[in-house]
Amino acid sequence: MLKKTTTTGTAAVAGTGRGGAVISSTTTLLLIATFLSILLLTTYPTPKSTYHSLYTSLSFSDNTTISQNLFTLTRRPHVAGTPANADTATYVLSTLSSYSLNSHITSYQVSLTYPLSRTLTLRRPPPYDTSTTFNLHQEIYADDPYADVAGEVLPSFHAYAKSGTAVGQVVYVNYGRVEDYDTLKAMGVNVSGTVALARYGKIYRGDIIRQAYEAGAVGVVVFSDAKDFGGGGNEGARYFPDDKWMPPSGVQVGSVYGGAGDPTTPGWTSTSDCERLSVDEVEMLGDVPLIPSLPVSAADGDAIIRSIGGQVAKDDWQGGMNAPVYRVGPGPGFLNLSYTGNQVVSTIHNVFAVIEGAEEPDRFVLLGNHRDAWTFGAVDPNSGTAALLEVARRLGKLMKRGWRPRRTIIFCNWDAEEYGLVGSTEWVEENREMLASRVVAYLNVDCAVSAAGFHASATPQLDELLKQAAQQVQDPDNSSQTVYDSWISSDDPKIGRLGGGGSDYAPFLQHVGVPSVDMSYGGEYPVYHSMYDDFIWMKKFGDPMFHRHVAVASIWGLVALGLADEEFLPFNYLSYAQELQESAKEFEDKVSSKVISLVPLYKSIDKLEKAAIKINNHIKEIKERRVWPSFWKRNHLEVRELNDRLMMAERAFTDRDGLLGRSWYKHLIYGPSKNNDYGSKSFPGIDDAIEKAKILNSVESWHSVQHEIWRVARVVTDASLVLGGVLT
Template identity: 35%
Template sequence: MGDASNTLPEFKQIHEMHALAAAAIAVLAAVAASRDALSLTASLGPLTTLPAATLGTARPPWSAERAIAAFERGVDRSRLRETLRNLTAVAHIAGSDADRAQAEAIQAEWAAAGLPNTHIKTYFPLLNRPVSRSLTLLAPERFEATLREPAVDGDDTSRDEEVVPTFLGYSPSGNVTAELVYANFGSPADFAALAARGIDVRGKIVLVRYGSAFRGLKVRAAELAGAAAVLIYSDPAEDGFVRGPVYPDGPWRPPLAVQRGSIMYPTFYEGDPLTPFVAATENATRLPQSEAPCLPKIPALPISYGEAKPFLAALKGHGVAAHTIANDWQGGLDIEYWTGPAGKAHLFIDNEFAVKPIWNTMAVIEGASEPDRAVILGAHRDSWVFGAADPGSATSVVIEVGRVLGEMHKRGWRPDRTIVIATWDGEEYGLIGSTEWVEDHVEILNKTAVAYINLDHGIAGDVFRAAASPSMANLVRQATKGVRDPNSGQSIYKKWNRRVGVDTPEGRVPQVQPLGSGSDYVAFLQHIGIAAVDMRFTGDEGIYHSNYDSFNWMAKFGDPTWKYHEALTLITGRVLLPLAHDRVLPIDFVPYVHELRTYAKDVAAALGGASMPVEWAGRLDASIDVFEKAARKLRKEADHLRRDDADEDNVVVDAVDGSGDGIDAGVSVLTVQGGSDDGLAGIVPQQHPKHPKHPKHPKEPKHRAVNDKLGFGERGFIDMAGIPGREWYRHVVYAPGEWSGYGAEMFPAIHEAIRRGDSAGTNKIIASVAATLRRAAGMLAA
């Protein structure tokens, strides 16, 4: 597609006029100076900041522990179940009437529960809908695909077979008659393997299977190779009968299930394709659709493996046998896979494009002592069809978190820092609702937001996984220590650590993955540098983005007892509430050091493989050394303040040995000390008699300075110039891989320069990344 920066100069200039204020990113003092009378704007809620003179003069009588205890008493598993039933009762694709109705229903529920400042924020992105489509194999034998997902006994919602037709978001219309070629997973390497064997895909209809990389990048690779159209099918080796019994007898994909999805190219940016760098407001300046670099230029259609089989069979004996290229070219169907070209097929797609509204449901709980610092929790609400696992399970958790916090708020609870809760819209098309909201509020978020918590595809089994900024990893681990695994009775932490424990300089801990792309954390972390975390329970699942991702599937296979919905809700509370209450933010940059050293070794290995003369390689390691010193110094400062707080408050807490109830020894559980005048938890923290209940904290400015380093330290990894050719992505450590999409690539600009064989460019980028790491260290040490 070429260099996005050449295509989008106007949008970059608009953005840079009012966005991330480079000085605020580069110099922590500018961030700290933002404590004077801020407003988080009408879209975040009608919030005002306490006068500077009153900040920190009295600490509210709520600790994170007390808030967690109150929160956990309020979580209702039956409500989680009924919320998911309601969410999945109708299809609610982004921009539909049902989608808007759900946004309004969530707002009403939150307001009734007592959640303050509820509102709906509307944006106007480009969306598409199918008008008609057809797919016919013309030779060697005629076969007409139904492109439908038939009803399943016992699954009432599946009976409306055409409630959302099988299609791909942002596929252009097309009318193509051509030979077929099978291209495995459709990666650039797969197309290169075909070319090396003399197999020409130019002008052909390419058949590729899901897996290995994001679907949109399969279409992009086919487009660059000259293909005329793409068929993407779900092979049973990935999520069908090869894995186990298929739905409705098991959790895996049945023969005629189809995976819908967006094929917008995430290479260049996320969000509305026509308004990169700026929000898709109703009157926003928009790119012409033909000039949007993230939109595909060739038509594509998703099909089931049941209807892909005749097309694959038509290739037998033509080209080369797939297994002779590599073993992973042979899929799971009971036929021998060949490459072609062979046969002839006709593909017709009529997709209607329009700028349509989408609706983010928002609520804001203003902080009592630090209202100008915000923690954000979000999950998307829109679904390709009914969306029980993706995203309904996560949406129901966020709705329940909002409901419980609303009930607490009615009874007098206030967080120390502002909490923003959102159900995003348009995620399935390209992370639109969250990205447009971030682009709309980038300056105020840069001054206020200290963390973003994301849920998406929350529950599809019992295997806990987390991905996060390294600075948030220990907070997630700590949160899982206090929540039982419903099946084993052990803590989630123990089960998680036993399954994917990794050795680090600080001991063996559960593995927390890096954040790539594929969900709503992207704009927060990779565009403006807000530390983020994504959490979920996974399992055996073959109904992704199909008509069968239904309440019935969840009740039979995903989470029949709804105990994992409850567990994810409790974990979310244990991540959110310390961020909102702890006087010293529970963020730690020391774990970043281990990750940075690992990534630097990967760079060295890539340079060695490329045999490229690079003069700045040692400087990367030296900058990591500087960052480590700053991170350890900051941890020491933070730990000292935490010890001061513990000595000063002296809250009575009992440590419960986990040998009897399955919770880890050392997990703190508050003990009932008497009645509570707010009727929440019946728990009153006991103060040491030497201290008043609301002690003054003369060291508050010191806490504030340390918290600014912890809360805004991730900003130090932002380079306003962005990745060359992909300037919307500005985090120098993490970005979605250029050809993987979902998966993260670490030090992405360096690796991309190495792959281009650009020695001078690689030297320049390594120097720039090293300088950014030193700047990040300077922010932590300021």
């Protein structure tokens, strides 16, 4: 996973959206089957719902297969562009082919970065007058079964980090958020010319670097605080392999690139002979850092913290119970950071398998997961790869029993996601027009399993389908209930929204406008992006019996079957209208003191609601019509046209100009927060404009807020026109 996703704008799992789900019922199918057998004396084909039940019944017997696949995929570190990762592509291809699926590899030549050299020295002035050069090395644990390949783990670094040297007093900036710098400014602390020390968490690491640069820092060191990743930093805390927590030498590596896809080919496909931007041109776009940075361990971060004097940091800036007092500086500790990266054009490999649809082969349901990892990648991402292979295995078995989906199902295994959604973005950019006209939905699983507890995010029209799938799968941690039962009784019984740029759903939803889902078991986990995210960690702490993997694969496949097999697409845009109504209300207090009107937005949402009711009633009327003897005269083109309207309505929420200053993000309803790419914002363009206007407080800035409201209102109106299907 490139970036973890924090979601806002959520729908409760319990209950249904207004208008109910638009899903064909088993009862209707059985009535049709009975009628045909009596009237035409023929044998009606096995109902699709029977295959759905059979798919679920193939579940708990195959945790061994999932475990074996995960073990094989994580035997060696496999960073994008390396021979080891090419080997995993070959393994995925051969496994999919063994299920009798039509499989192939599509390769791209993309610009990736790797570390050449890095040093970090801490100097303490008199009276201490000492100097420490950190070894920046993650330690092998006792009886580590992967010790023989530990040397293949890349030195800890930030992908696409600026090469250079940064020298200056150190300032502690907490999580490096905008509000943290506001706090330092209020304390009278000058960050200009310093090296910022930030701790991981809360926001995307690339935003930590960017905001440090904007505050005047010359370099950034980011550490994994034991308070957040080491079990609270309490005395006597146990670490992996004895417990799930990050060892003191563990380092979270990752990308600090703020865009999506190959930075040297923004908006077009990376091939061996394509046009590429120079390093200077890439920097001018503003998506790569302009100051050097390094990730370090909790132990190294602790040593740096102890060198800082000055004012005591706020309580919520402090470390764990066994930590020293955190002060903000600047200095007297003095850091000398040096990093040199090597940017090269490397070959990456996306792997695909296709089950062609029997009735609508030109309508695609995509299931996606990435394969590349910073080290061994047992959670991130290969728990998802193992689940993807399990879904493919089960559908391959259904094909042998005579099943074919109504629509085409495509399995997508991406490369170079960790660098910035590179593999998926390059494929989407190459196939943009075809995808825009033919994809029904994109279903993403990245970190399939890290702990207990099911989580899902989606565009709102897919909420009901997700709930129904979860109701059909047994809870892997409590056999007396379903996943849905445990979900609605959890601490977070919500379906999130896909605004953050967290994984491979972003190019589909935020760039093209494809309805999307992302799901997982568990959430944040302490050994994220470190060399300790290995098969042993998963076996001991993440999913000892691999039943959570099975549950994710079951839900994933059932959602895919619902989209691929139902005659009418199971989309409920009433849920969407309700979601937009609630999100719009959040702006009322923010603009109440200004001459800003939300009326255009509310009117457009009302149009969407009416269009959703109309198309739902139309579908209901067609279903009821079919119980009469004239049902065989139904117009198949009418069904096709209705489904196309349901499919294309999401596209209408995009705007060709995209978000202001971030034109790649075309979706005006869901997109990343400007200051935190982890964050998910509803109406991100309006939100960005309000935040800017609050700072400038000028007539022009508030006029920009009104302009963004009008922009959103227009795309929502466009979506209602698509659902309505009638020209004005």
